[in-house]
Amino acid sequence: MRIRWDAFIATIQERGEYPTPQEAERASRVVLALLGAHLVGEVRAELADRLPESLALILLSPLQAHEPLSPERFIRATAAWVEGATEKTATWDVSAVLSVVADVAGEDLLNRTLLQLPPGYDLLFGRPQSS
Template identity: 35%
Template sequence: MITDVRVPLEHQQPYTAAYGQMLDKVRYEGAYPTRERADEAVRLVLSGLGRQLIGDERVDLARCLPREAARVLTAQIPDTQPLTGWAFVKDLAARSGASLATTRWDTGSVFAAVAAHADPELITRILHQLPTGWALLFGQAELTPAT
């Protein structure tokens, strides 16, 4: 269960077409029953990502995303100590009250949509900025340099 403060439906602004398409992708990837459930996942995961990204990667990703998603990402103050991929999932689960499995599912579903909006080079830059474990969250192999 996600416990953020919600705006009553009658006061919500309609989504832009681009954000609606992003929600549809997340809904499809995550097999969510409603667009509202996909929106909850997007807001949870992007707010968490916003606490992890800094610098040009943060700005460039915000430019790629629909306006509503970019606002969620950039509204967060980055943490001083970035989390590993697994610690990120555990942090989101603790904040939302959801299980680790559900939170991991939400993360993968949202990051699939994020990767569809950003070019592969930007995703690579983001993954190089973050600690280990993030590539798997983006559906990529975790590559380590040969020694």
């Protein structure tokens, strides 16, 4: 079931402690564009079906990663896309967005998503897996 735009952004704004919905939206767009470049097939489509429509389109953008980014490089890439960001603020952005994505996805879809990503993304989603 697709989450409403206002509920999604409000939750990210709250988790990320952003002063405005626009900042939560900016973080969402950047993080979902990068995440979408790492996902393929059914998992990507199912995740998009649960996001607000405009953000689903960003996740489904034809951008494809040349190689999977480690969690550390994913954070660096996020920082590079956000004007004035540091690795610390990018980590905050990634955690705020991906923890809400994890909630929206549910356990089964999240586990299938993590299978497509390099080790360590479970922490970015706020769902540490036991090894």
